[in-house]
């Protein structure tokens with residue numbers, strides 16, 4: 001509201017409130033390698049583009065005289081209450097866009113009461129990000145190491161540090177064909193960025209001949225060999241249950257049968273996501289996968305959504321198509337790049353304000369009022 005009223009009153013914000021312009025200025029601000037690591041996608045970028053185009057095929061049908069002056073956008077997902085159904089998607093190696101990295105993101109998220117999902121590929125340790133997040137809600141995302149003891153140790157640390165929900169990313173058991181990053185040689189990573197979680201882990205360290213401080217490149221390669229190259233099957237999930245006593249969410253679900261299997265496996269939630277178009281080029285737009293999945297399992301499991309959410313209208317559309325909440329990816333990373341904690345806060349507040357206004361102007365007071373009747377398919 002403050003950003004809105006300031007803009008209304010002639011005060012320019014420090015950074016653009018438009019996600020496309022913010023991406024454009026991030027391209028000028030950052031070196032090409034980090035910028036393209038964030039902005040890039042798999043292959044030709046077809047799925048990343050499709051994610052956006054899918055939102056455009058749905059239009060909101062506003063209702064009038066619904067007394068929507070006062071709105072309550074709060075919701076609760078898997079025991080976490082939030083002022084609006086928006087979470088920060090797990091994004092690794094945030095130090096490549098701003099030195100303040102994940103702790104800055106954690107402070108901005110906590111200040112607004114929005115849950116941050118911390119990536120296993122964080123550039124700051126689980127414990128340090130938890131300290132920055134304070135009493136803010138926090139979830140932990142797992143890239144699943146094929147060494148069970150290392151995996152168990154990381155989960156135990158996350159639990160002890162107050163992360164309440166485990167998000168297991170299934171779509172990245174190995175990195176996709178990403179031309180931008182291949183051309184850049186993935187250089188930032190080989191220098192040890194994004195390795196804070198394993199490097200601070202006693203069990204991982206015990207697997208090395210020398211400490212990561214003495215030989216970073218070989219420690220990085222050891223870690224990469226633990227978290228990439230091993231796909232799993234549905235019967236592997238009980239391992240996670242044994243090592244995590246809170247809710248578990250599977251991220252990267254795109255097929256309705258996989259959503260049903262998640263229910264059958266006793267999972268608590270799923271994220272309908274194609275990783276922002278960064279894994280399977282040519283994959284279905286995430287929003288196109290959402291309605292069928294939400295209809296099939298939405299009454300038995302929490303259905304979350306990400307990939308392509310940029311505006312308040314996008315949030316509204318995803319919720320109307322059956323998502324309980326959405327995760328925001330690239331936009332807040334551009335905010336971080338522009339202004340650390342302030343930049344992340346600016347982007348989050350902008351999305352929240354835009355969502356709030358779109359809800360009100362389309363005649364909705366609560367997220368429970370959204371549904372199939374809210375939208376019409378264009379064309």
Ligand code: FNR
Pocket residue numbers: 037038039051089090091092119120121141169251273274275276277306307308309327328329330331333
């Ligand atoms: C990601 N994403 C991601 N996902 C995950 O589970 N673990 C991770 O470490 C990362 N890292 C990561 C880095 C960067 C730079 C990006 C852009 C994305 C995927 C992320 O959680 C989410 O699925 C997408 O970003 C959502 O799409 P949008 O909002 O970026 O279009």
